[in-house]
Amino acid sequence: MQDLTYWGSTLRLAVEVAATLAFALSGLLAAARKHLDAVGVFAVAFLAAFGGGTLRDLLLDQRPFFWVEHVHWLWGLMALCIAAMLFMRHRHFEPTERAMQWPDALGLGLFAAVGVDKALFMGWPALVAVLMGVVTGVFGGVLRDVVCNEIPSAFRDHRPYAICAFVGGWAYVGWWMLSGSGTQALLVCVLVAAGLRGLALWRDWTLPAWKV
Amino acid sequence: MQDLTYWGSTLRLAVEVAATLAFALSGLLAAARKHLDAVGVFAVAFLAAFGGGTLRDLLLDQRPFFWVEHVHWLWGLMALCIAAMLFMRHRHFEPTERAMQWPDALGLGLFAAVGVDKALFMGWPALVAVLMGVVTGVFGGVLRDVVCNEIPSAFRDHRPYAICAFVGGWAYVGWWMLSGSGTQALLVCVLVAAGLRGLALWRDWTLPAWKV
Amino acid sequence: MQDLTYWGSTLRLAVEVAATLAFALSGLLAAARKHLDAVGVFAVAFLAAFGGGTLRDLLLDQRPFFWVEHVHWLWGLMALCIAAMLFMRHRHFEPTERAMQWPDALGLGLFAAVGVDKALFMGWPALVAVLMGVVTGVFGGVLRDVVCNEIPSAFRDHRPYAICAFVGGWAYVGWWMLSGSGTQALLVCVLVAAGLRGLALWRDWTLPAWKV
Numbered sequence: 001m002q003d004l005t006y007w008g009s010t011l012r013l014a015v016e017v018a019a020t021l022a023f024a025l026s027g028l029l030a031a032a033r034k035h036l037d038a039v040g041v042f043a044v045a046f047l048a049a050f051g052g053g054t055l056r057d058l059l060l061d062q063r064p065f066f067w068v069e070h071v072h073w074l075w076g077l078m079a080l081c082i083a084a085m086l087f088m089r090h091r092h093f094e095p096t097e098r099a100m101q102w103p104d105a106l107g108l109g110l111f112a113a114v115g116v117d118k119a120l121f122m123g124w125p126a127l128v129a130v131l132m133g134v135v136t137g138v139f140g141g142v143l144r145d146v147v148c149n150e151i152p153s154a155f156r157d158h159r160p161y162a163i164c165a166f167v168g169g170w171a172y173v174g175w176w177m178l179s180g181s182g183t184q185a186l187l188v189c190v191l192v193a194a195g196l197r198g199l200a201l202w203r204d205w206t207l208p209a210w211k212v
Numbered sequence: 213m214q215d216l217t218y219w220g221s222t223l224r225l226a227v228e229v230a231a232t233l234a235f236a237l238s239g240l241l242a243a244a245r246k247h248l249d250a251v252g253v254f255a256v257a258f259l260a261a262f263g264g265g266t267l268r269d270l271l272l273d274q275r276p277f278f279w280v281e282h283v284h285w286l287w288g289l290m291a292l293c294i295a296a297m298l299f300m301r302h303r304h305f306e307p308t309e310r311a312m313q314w315p316d317a318l319g320l321g322l323f324a325a326v327g328v329d330k331a332l333f334m335g336w337p338a339l340v341a342v343l344m345g346v347v348t349g350v351f352g353g354v355l356r357d358v359v360c361n362e363i364p365s366a367f368r369d370h371r372p373y374a375i376c377a378f379v380g381g382w383a384y385v386g387w388w389m390l391s392g393s394g395t396q397a398l399l400v401c402v403l404v405a406a407g408l409r410g411l412a413l414w415r416d417w418t419l420p421a422w423k424v
Numbered sequence: 425m426q427d428l429t430y431w432g433s434t435l436r437l438a439v440e441v442a443a444t445l446a447f448a449l450s451g452l453l454a455a456a457r458k459h460l461d462a463v464g465v466f467a468v469a470f471l472a473a474f475g476g477g478t479l480r481d482l483l484l485d486q487r488p489f490f491w492v493e494h495v496h497w498l499w500g501l502m503a504l505c506i507a508a509m510l511f512m513r514h515r516h517f518e519p520t521e522r523a524m525q526w527p528d529a530l531g532l533g534l535f536a537a538v539g540v541d542k543a544l545f546m547g548w549p550a551l552v553a554v555l556m557g558v559v560t561g562v563f564g565g566v567l568r569d570v571v572c573n574e575i576p577s578a579f580r581d582h583r584p585y586a587i588c589a590f591v592g593g594w595a596y597v598g599w600w601m602l603s604g605s606g607t608q609a610l611l612v613c614v615l616v617a618a619g620l621r622g623l624a625l626w627r628d629w630t631l632p633a634w635k636v
Contacts, residue, residue, distance in 0.1 A: 037631045039586040040579025061275055063485055071549045085632070125283045149575045151361045155252025162251040207249045208297070273487055337495045363573045367464025374463040419461045420509070
């Protein structure tokens with residue numbers, strides 16, 4: 001039994017590391033494309049990785065932030081940025097991006113689940129909790145793009161991304177109301193959101209556009 | 213007497229709905245012009261309608277936000293976005309924009325009054341309270357434009373907009389100090405700000421430019 | 425002895441005024457370059473001067489903000505904006521910018537020191553406190569550039585700016601741990617950060633770029 005708990009927490013840590021790494025790398029690549037300097041690389045990678053959760057905690061009026069409680073993640077992010085600037089060449093950008101799609105989908109699900117969980121726990125209404133999940137999963141990328149002087153790709157690429165987190169968030173709420181188990185609901189949310197995102201990538205789904 | 217209160221609260225609700233609708237539509241149109249997808253349309257409409265009040269509440273450290281307390285407004289906004297994406301054609305953008313100028317002016321006055329009211333009630337100094345009114349009325353549009361990758365039109369179109377909210381805010385402070393009645397002051401603020409904005413639109417006033 | 429305290433507080437006030445003035449002027453110049461109107465000029469000057477400290481206080485969940493406690497600074501900023509719009513001509517932009525480099529370096533050091541001080545006092549970890557110092561010193565300019573629809577120059581000009589604040593912040597932490605005196609540590613931080621920034625300007629140092 002203890003073994004199972006151990007494996008569970010190890011698995012969760014592995015998913016968290018992979019997801020945050022994928023988000024941070026998306027920031028790194030955006031910064032590299034804009035030829036930012038070392039400060040900009042760190043700032044954009046930080047925003048991409050921790051911006052969504054930080055904005056959620058600002059809105060929920062929650063402290064401390066994740067990166068204040070777990071300072072070693074900040075040291076890790078700095079090391080990652082320095083390593084990337086030393087070793088990543090231009091031709092590695094695209095393969096990196098493609099390789100990161102799957103941990104990114106996992107991260108979307110995980111971040112959304114954590115956001116919904118926090119907001120529900122504070123007694124916020126279901127719709128708002130689901131939106132807080134979406135903010136957690138998506139607004140890191142939004143802040144990254146705003147600072148890089150782009151319209152956020154989550155708002156304009158006509159691919160289901162925030163929608164997957166939205167559906168996953170409702171799956172959380174539904175499962176939690178039926179079963180009362182937060183842990184199960186979290187797992188369901190990750191599976192639904194990441195699964196949908198994976199399907200969307202695999203089947204190349206697009207969102208409806210304006211009829212103009 | 214009860215009738216009067218009933219009509220008063222109905223009127224206020226009608227003004228609130230019209231004002232929020234005008235702000236949300238400004239977001240919708242901006243999103244449509246940039247060809248954003250459904251997620252972007254909702255996000256930008258949300259920012260335009262509720263961004264100013266949310267930023268004010270963040271600065272004042274007030275919770276819950278309006279849209280957390282009144283979740284049905286969020287459902288309404290979603291329905292509006294879906295309806296707009298289905299039924300609004302390109303040729304309807306301009307007429308919509310012109311038709312929205314008057315509820316928008318009302319909204320500017322109403323939002324400013326609510327912002328000044330909240331900040332004064334918390335004991336903030338008069339100038340800061342007036343600025344909080346301006347933030348409530350204007351920063352929804354500022355956030356909308358920043359996310360759409362434009363310089364905020366409130367900062368650059370040389371039309372009196374924030375200035376009207378600023379003057380209206382001082383009218384609030386003045387009336388409130390003389391009469392002690394918050395309700396009257398709120399009404400005065402709406403009249404002054406919306407009236408000035410209407411005058412500015414009608415007479416085509418412009419702000420002084422840089423002497424270069 | 426009383427004389428010394430008097431001179432100390434006068435000196436500190438002078439440094440604060442010069443530093444805030446330098447930051448506000450950087451906002452004014454950015455607004456002038458983009459031909460913003462009076463509202464935009466004030467908004468961008470405000471963000472440049474007070475945006476970093478305000479963001480830090482939002483993150484630390486601290487109130488009141490500096491500009492709420494000291495409202496006369498807001499009146500001063502308004503007067504400055506009006507004076508600048510009346511009297512500053514295009515040909516004065518560049519000399520102003522160069523003349524402002526030294527008070528700006530002082531401001532970077534001072535703002536960073538105040539930020540580190542506040543965060544350490546609240547018990548946040550050293551690295552986070554140093555980053556809060558950097559945010560205080562640098563994010564006014566970042567917000568200024570985001571609103572002006574530019575990639576923040578602090579992230580892209582390959583000159584040591586945030587790095588100077590970062591090193592100065594560690595100098596604060598180190599001195600404070602050794603001596604226990606916050607006042608001394610504040611002075612050391614200002615000297616190190618402003619000194620480094622001055623050196624970087626004088627010797628024309630650049631940050632390493634991406635190897636592409």
